[in-house]
Amino acid sequence: MAGKTIVVLGGGAGGLVASHELRKKLGSEHRIVLVDKQTHHVFAPSFTWVMLGWRDPHRISRELGLLKKKGIEYVNAEAFEIDPGNRLVKTGAGDFVYDYLIVALGAELNPQAVPGLSETAHTPYSLEGSVVLRDALKGFDGGKVAVVISALPFKCPAAPYETALLLEYAFRQRGIRSNVDLRVFTPEQLPMPVAGPLVGTAVKQFLDERGIGFHPEHKLVSVDPGKKEIAFENGQKAGFDLLVAVPPHRSPEVVRKSGLANEAGWIPVDRRTMKTGFENVYALGDVTSISLPGRYRPDTPLPLPKAGVFAHFQASVVAHNIASGIKGGTGRKEFGGMGYCFLETGHGMAGYGSGNFYGEPQPAVTFGRPGRLWRFAKVLFEKWWLRHWF
Ligand SMILES: Cc1cc2nc3c(=O)[nH]c(=O)nc-3n(C[C@H](O)[C@H](O)[C@H](O)COP(=O)(O)OP(=O)(O)OC[C@H]3O[C@@H](n4cnc5c(N)ncnc54)[C@H](O)[C@@H]3O)c2cc1C
Numbered sequence: 001m002a003g004k005t006i007v008v009l010g011g012g013a014g015g016l017v018a019s020h021e022l023r024k025k026l027g028s029e030h031r032i033v034l035v036d037k038q039t040h041h042v043f044a045p046s047f048t049w050v051m052l053g054w055r056d057p058h059r060i061s062r063e064l065g066l067l068k069k070k071g072i073e074y075v076n077a078e079a080f081e082i083d084p085g086n087r088l089v090k091t092g093a094g095d096f097v098y099d100y101l102i103v104a105l106g107a108e109l110n111p112q113a114v115p116g117l118s119e120t121a122h123t124p125y126s127l128e129g130s131v132v133l134r135d136a137l138k139g140f141d142g143g144k145v146a147v148v149i150s151a152l153p154f155k156c157p158a159a160p161y162e163t164a165l166l167l168e169y170a171f172r173q174r175g176i177r178s179n180v181d182l183r184v185f186t187p188e189q190l191p192m193p194v195a196g197p198l199v200g201t202a203v204k205q206f207l208d209e210r211g212i213g214f215h216p217e218h219k220l221v222s223v224d225p226g227k228k229e230i231a232f233e234n235g236q237k238a239g240f241d242l243l244v245a246v247p248p249h250r251s252p253e254v255v256r257k258s259g260l261a262n263e264a265g266w267i268p269v270d271r272r273t274m275k276t277g278f279e280n281v282y283a284l285g286d287v288t289s290i291s292l293p294g295r296y297r298p299d300t301p302l303p304l305p306k307a308g309v310f311a312h313f314q315a316s317v318v319a320h321n322i323a324s325g326i327k328g329g330t331g332r333k334e335f336g337g338m339g340y341c342f343l344e345t346g347h348g349m350a351g352y353g354s355g356n357f358y359g360e361p362q363p364a365v366t367f368g369r370p371g372r373l374w375r376f377a378k379v380l381f382e383k384w385w386l387r388h389w390f
Pocket residue numbers: 009010011012013014015035036037038044045046047048077078079080104105106107124125126155156159252254284285286287306307308309310311341342
């Protein structure tokens with residue numbers, strides 16, 4: 001059998017799983033080439049722990065170069081052109097002709113999309129941002145804290161709420177809680193809408209119990225750095241002393257101009273196989289757009305959330321099907337929409353939501369009340385992830 005070349009773009013959650021599973025399933029005559037512009041893989045679920053000083057950045061980062069010893073050809077370069085017509089990817093380290101392509105380039109942060117945001121806001125949505133926020137929190141002893149979800153879609157629907165709950169806990173630990181007015185602003189109607197009203201109501205209750213203000217249907221339009229004021233599409237304004245934002249997201253430029261993307265810049269895929277409109281080109285994880293059958297707003301189709309758990313499971317399916325196709329096997333797998341997530345609530349506790357996000361007529365997601373066991377499970381998962389793939 002002639003050796004095939006499978007190029008995986010992106011060494012984040014999805015690309016990491018896809019390249020490992022392909023390597024495991026295919027003989028050494030087949031090349032697995034993983035391209036990432038970063039030198040390190042970082043474990044994003046721990047960014048909130050970095051924010052609070054509970055993790056050092058190096059503890060949640062791993063060198064992508066380590067993958068070479070596993071037989072994965074890691075290329076540290078930016079991909080700047082995807083040419084599916086010629087089965088070619090152009091990168092800063094040269095061109096790669098592929099037999100199969102997996103696009104797992106994620107979503108990037110675009111704070112410049114909101115005037116005033118990039119100069120003013122802190123964010124736990126990047127490793128660097130979490131470190132800067134950690135240092136800013138050390139010098140913060142009270143005032144107005146606004147946690148703002150700037151725009152939809154954004155990755156990890158639970159993370160902004162976890163951020164608010166953990167900040168509240170940290171302020172309490174430091175004895176400054178009574179000096180802090182903590183509020184969450186979001187364009188959503190309820191937290192985590194795709195998980196359904198039961199989960200949203202439960203999360204809102206956690207905020208209420210801790211005295212965290214919740215302001216739904218507030219879409220950020222601008223930030224006034226001088227006045228320290230945020231303005232929303234509905235005409236409301238709010239002051240802040242510390243602004244903690246989930247910046248607007250967009251797909252990487254190479255994807256937007258590739259011909260693979262829809263008008264919004266995300267890649268539409270077959271929601272069960274992750275096939276794109278181009279032969280032997282797959283996309284998975286945050287860079288994709290998948291509409292769900294369940295709807296919570298009559299006119300707004302809710303997409304599958306952007307989350308590592310989906311990138312992970314989708315990557316397994318894609319790797320299995322590519323390997324099976326190459327080896328002439330017939331068994332194909334499908335991604336069925338299953339997902340889970342931890343939501344840390346402070347005081348050493350976490351809740352746990354899980355279910356089928358492709359459930360009809362609505363996603364069938366259940367939510368376990370916060371407890372110490374789920375928090376412990378989250379710590380174990382972090383350890384497993386960073387040991388298993390490196
Ligand atoms: C604070 C926070 C907490 C989170 N918590 C959870 C959680 O508890 N559970 C969960 O399921 N998800 C969580 N997520 C979401 C999760 O991290 C993402 O959904 C997941 O990483 C998506 O995987 P991906 O492979 O699609 O993209 P990514 O992991 O973002 O990987 C994309 C990769 O592509 C690379 N890249 C981009 N453009 C280029 C280019 N042009 N050339 C070369 N390389 C490029 C990037 O460097 C990156 O390594 C969290 C996210 C955040 C920010």
